Amino acid sequence: MTYKKYLKESNYVSGQWIAADSGKTIDVTNPATGEKIGTVPACGEAETVRAIEAATAAFPAFAAMPLLERVGLLWKLHDAILDNQKSLAELLTVEQGKPLAEAMGEMAIGAAYVRWFAEEVRRAKGEIVPAPGNNRRILVTHHPVGVVGMITPWNFPSSMLARKVGPALAAGCTVVAKPATATPYSGLAWAALCEEVGFPAGVVNIVTGSARAIGGAIMDSPAVRKLTFTGSTEVGKELIRQSADTVKKVSMELGGNAPFLVFDDADVDAAVQGAMVAKFRNAGQTCVCANRFYVQAGVYDTFVEKLIEATAKMKVGDGLADGVEQGPMIDQESVAKVEELVADAVSKGGTVALGGNRHALGQTFYEPTVVTGATQDMRVAKEEIFGPMAPVFRFDSIEDGIAMANDTEFGLCAYAYTREIGQIMRLNEGLEYGMIGINSGLITTVEAPFGGVKESGLGKEGGSQGLDDYLDTKYTAVDY
Ligand code: ADP
Secondary structure (H helix, E strand, O other), X not given: OOHHHHOOOOEXXXXXXXXXXXXXXXXXXXXXXXXXXXXXXXXXXXXXXXXXXXXXXXXXXXXXXXXXXXXXXXXXXXXXXXXXHHHHHHHHXXXXXXXXXXXXXXXXXXXXXXXXXHHHHHHOOOEEEOOOOOOEEEEEEEEEOOEEEEEOOXXXXXXXXXXHHHHHHHHOOEEEEEOOOOOHHHHHHHXXXXXXXXXXXXXXXXXXXXXXXXHHHHHHOOOEEEEEEEOOXXXXXXXXXXXXXXXXXXXXXXXXXXXXXXXXXXXXXXXXXHHHHHHHHXXXXXXXXXXXXXXXXXXXXXXXXXXXXXXXXXXXXXXXOOOOOEOOOOOHHHHHHHHHHHHXXXXXXXXXXXXXXXXXXXXXXXXXXXXXXXXXXXXHHOOOOOOOEEEEXXXXXXXXXXXXXXOOOEEOEEEEEOOOHHHHHHHHXXXXXXXXXXXXXXXXOOOOOEOOEEOOEEOOEXXXXXXXXXXXXXXXXXXX
């Protein structure tokens, strides 16, 4: 095991590795074993203010760094991630629980985001717009927004930073980031990597500790011009409110409640294959995880039978063990929520067709679960499950399917399996979601704009739009 190489038990502020002023620390444990991995500093407002000051001081020189030099640092960062992919992936699995193969994938996509934004920034072109009269030029140019605050969750503790740190650094912004307390090491590893490849002191600062204290200092600071947050809708709303006082730009990747529609004409085997990825990746703990399976009446029985068969084969265990497909959940609270949702579904007429219990492995392991006969009055129709439970609903017409799919305040990602082109276009029109996967259960890619509508968020990550969110547009009129 080589994960200790990037296990940093201190914070990174102004190019220094620091402890909390109070000397206090927080324990970090492995969810698969319950064992303590190490500690991180319990920092708060004072350390965060210093991090913001460092980022503010570093900004002018970093923004003015010749573009190719900055891009060169990003190339090195990309290479450093891939050169250390195994160590970083092991660290991620040890603190977060996901199977090592998934952790390796998270590192690969993280590196890919860095490369994508390093490429994209070289084409962040401005415009010269025709003026209404003679003797004037209208220039439209792009400039880094300034210091960016970042707050990230525990489910993708590395790649969520990749798609924030990548475009921020490409644009010439400086960073103050707070990783989730459950999984701080994958966040702190970004500081170690940035230091290693030579980003100047103060460009990237990472602090761990109280969410309220660190978040509060970031939100209160007029120097922080943008906040990018990935996490729950509840906390996102609170941060949007807090952003008002200093009128920060905000990017919000919030909760999802993804519908997964299977139509009568679908290739059911492909739909089941897609369902397994869309549902059980990261033990169901992704914001784009299929939350509700809507299956058209004609293929309902076949789909359910095949889904159960595939789900029953899943290998559950410690993410570091060979061949494991589902690791533990992040904590006891998350397991308790899945238990409640299963009990609620059963009390309203649902049937547990597979699983439905804590796993014999103990800790926070939960059995891969399929519940059939789900209905819109169940909590699973409205709430994000964030666990390995697949509720299956039945629908008749495409209109019913779309209406049920849209019956939620969320609008992040939707999936549908059908081969009929007219139906695909109606889904494109009718589904109120920021992302739609047709005949695919895995659509996240660096080239595409990831992000939701309705209460799932604001802004995009990835694609060319993912860079725009870190740039201000400036208009200059030049009369001559
Ligand atoms: P999740 O369900 O992913 O844990 P949360 O929204 O609770 O979602 O947490 C996402 C991130 O937001 C974490 O880093 C967490 O520490 C942070 N966070 C939680 N509450 C607050 C808050 N009041 N202010 C700032 N950050 C917060």
